[in-house]
Amino acid sequence: MATDSWALAVDEQEAAAQSIGGLKITEREENPKPQENGTQKPVENGDKAEDEDKDDKAAQSLLNKLIRSNLVNTTNQVEVLQRDPNSPLYSVKSFEELRLKPQLLQGVYSMGFNRPSKIQENALPMMLAEPPQNLIAQSQSGTGKTAAFVLAMLSHVDPAYNWPQCLCVSPTYELALQTGKVIEQMGKFYPEVTLAYAIRGNKLERGIKLQDQIVIGTPGTVLDWCSKLKFIDPRKIKVFVLDEADVMIATQGHQDQSIRIQRMLPKDCQMLLFSATFEETVWRFAQRVVPDPNIIKLKREEETLDTIKQYYVLCNSKEEKFTALCNIYGAITIAQAMIFCHTRKTAGWLAGELSREGHQVALLSGEMMVEQRAAVIDRFRDGKEKVLVTTNVCARGIDVEQVSVVINFDLPVDKDGNPDNETYLHRIGRTGRFGKRGLAVNMVDSKFSMNVLNRIQEHFNKKIEKLDTDDLDEIEKIGN
Ligand SMILES: Nc1ncnc2c1ncn2[C@@H]1O[C@H](COP(=O)(O)OP(=O)(O)OP(=O)(O)O)[C@@H](O)[C@H]1O
Numbered sequence: 001m002a003t004d005s006w007a008l009a010v011d012e013q014e015a016a017a018q019s020i021g022g023l024k025i026t027e028r029e030e031n032p033k034p035q036e037n038g039t040q041k042p043v044e045n046g047d048k049a050e051d052e053d054k055d056d057k058a059a060q061s062l063l064n065k066l067i068r069s070n071l072v073n074t075t076n077q078v079e080v081l082q083r084d085p086n087s088p089l090y091s092v093k094s095f096e097e098l099r100l101k102p103q104l105l106q107g108v109y110s111m112g113f114n115r116p117s118k119i120q121e122n123a124l125p126m127m128l129a130e131p132p133q134n135l136i137a138q139s140q141s142g143t144g145k146t147a148a149f150v151l152a153m154l155s156h157v158d159p160a161y162n163w164p165q166c167l168c169v170s171p172t173y174e175l176a177l178q179t180g181k182v183i184e185q186m187g188k189f190y191p192e193v194t195l196a197y198a199i200r201g202n203k204l205e206r207g208i209k210l211q212d213q214i215v216i217g218t219p220g221t222v223l224d225w226c227s228k229l230k231f232i233d234p235r236k237i238k239v240f241v242l243d244e245a246d247v248m249i250a251t252q253g254h255q256d257q258s259i260r261i262q263r264m265l266p267k268d269c270q271m272l273l274f275s276a277t278f279e280e281t282v283w284r285f286a287q288r289v290v291p292d293p294n295i296i297k298l299k300r301e302e303e304t305l306d307t308i309k310q311y312y313v314l315c316n317s318k319e320e321k322f323t324a325l326c327n328i329y330g331a332i333t334i335a336q337a338m339i340f341c342h343t344r345k346t347a348g349w350l351a352g353e354l355s356r357e358g359h360q361v362a363l364l365s366g367e368m369m370v371e372q373r374a375a376v377i378d379r380f381r382d383g384k385e386k387v388l389v390t391t392n393v394c395a396r397g398i399d400v401e402q403v404s405v406v407i408n409f410d411l412p413v414d415k416d417g418n419p420d421n422e423t424y425l426h427r428i429g430r431t432g433r434f435g436k437r438g439l440a441v442n443m444v445d446s447k448f449s450m451n452v453l454n455r456i457q458e459h460f461n462k463k464i465e466k467l468d469t470d471d472l473d474e475i476e477k478i479g480n
Pocket residue numbers: 061064065068069070071072111112113114115116117120139140141142143144145146147148276
């Protein structure tokens with residue numbers, strides 16, 4: 001696998017300079033509307049709209065890729081829905097069974113893959129079948145989807161022809177680069193096949209015809225290259241991959257552009273769509289892009305609150321919350337803790353106060369570039385810092401197994417001020433697999449947050465006990 005240097009005109013430095021975790025503006029109401037129970041969502045003094053981190057799916061996805069050290073193994077069953085239920089269902093337990101080209105098998109082994117992941121067991125035989133079959137596949141981040149479709153693309157290209165045969169669209173520039181790296185790695189022993197990046201900044205001379213067999217890019221640029229600029233002849237595409245469909249649809253215009261690309265492709269082109277989640281909107285989009293699909297789904301392992309001891313403490317201000325936190329630290333031994341705040345400002349303030357108290361603190365917030373965030377998480381995972389202070393959305397989906405104490409300095413609420421039960425569960429829940437015990441302490445500082453807490457209790461039907469942080473004996477007991 002070779003990358004044409006002219007085809008990748010934008011270097012990695014530029015990628016790093018493009019902060020996708022940069023300042024994001026979220027609307028914040030000046031006068032919050034009354035909540036269901038008549039209490040009001042309090043506005044913290046001096047908070048600005050940009051102080052809240054935006055839920056940026058693309059940034060989260062990139063962050064997940066950067067901090068991932070290996071395959072996420074899951075014990076959950078794969079659900080397969082075949083287009084033709086009468087044809088036998090193949091699944092493979094080894095890469096050898098796939099009869100890959102030797103250069104590709106060498107590439108797979110050089111990446112350290114010994115056997116297919118759960119999703120790959122079913123997806124690979126389907127994608128490599130003759131005649132080609134369409135596929136919609138959903139499984140959580142890190143379960144091996146990218147590796148699977150990269151292998152399918154590399155298997156389907158014919159290096160004897162010097163024109164694009166496989167087209168892959170990714171939601172962002174950075175995600176396209178990440179997937180491009182996997183194509184380059186896996187195709188390392190297959191130098192006849194080359195890859196081009198259809199991403200912003202990559203300007204090609206007008207009138208040229210691309211000679212690379214694989215093209216990866218973002219929807220807008222890929223569409224331009226296929227239509228206006230005609231660098232690619234879409235009628236010669238054999239495999240079309242739409243990656244991260246759930247992230248894709250979160251960006252205005254991407255859905256439309258992807259559908260316009262798809263319409264230019266020949267009828268017998270293999271369509272493959274991947275997503276980490278499968279909400280109704282993703283599903284509707286998937287069905288528009290992939291005709292007559294086979295469907296593979298792998299459910300996320302359920303998180304549970306069963307092994308978590310949950311408490312709340314009553315305070316009147318953020319200073320009192322900080323004192324309560326110090327009391328907890330004074331009474332029980334905490335190996336590593338994650339503390340969640342609602343805004344960047346509170347997170348920054350709290351991190352400063354904790355450091356002054358002598359704690360080794362890491363701070364994670366949305367104004368940091370994704371690469372910086374990844375570095376912070378890596379250090380925390382290595383135990384270099386013992387406390388991670390973070391804003392709501394920044395740490396979503398980040399799995400730090402060794403953390404046994406979670407403090408909700410602010411309770412999770414959605415943009416309308418309603419309890420965000422899903423986030424609550426993700427922050428403090430544990431998958432049955434790890435089954436470790438955990439401790440969660442929620443800080444309540446107003447009628448509003450008490451109401452949020454009550455509704456969280458009701459939702460999960462689990463009692464959250466009150467804790468008196470002035471009573472050291474009582475705190476000691478919860479640490480046991
Ligand atoms: N069969 C395998 N054996 C071992 N490691 C694998 C295997 N397949 C993939 N991996 C590794 O596991 C990690 C996750 O794989 P991959 O990126 O393909 O997952 P993904 O489902 O595409 O994730 P995302 O949704 O974030 O894109 C990568 O580091 C990849 O190199």
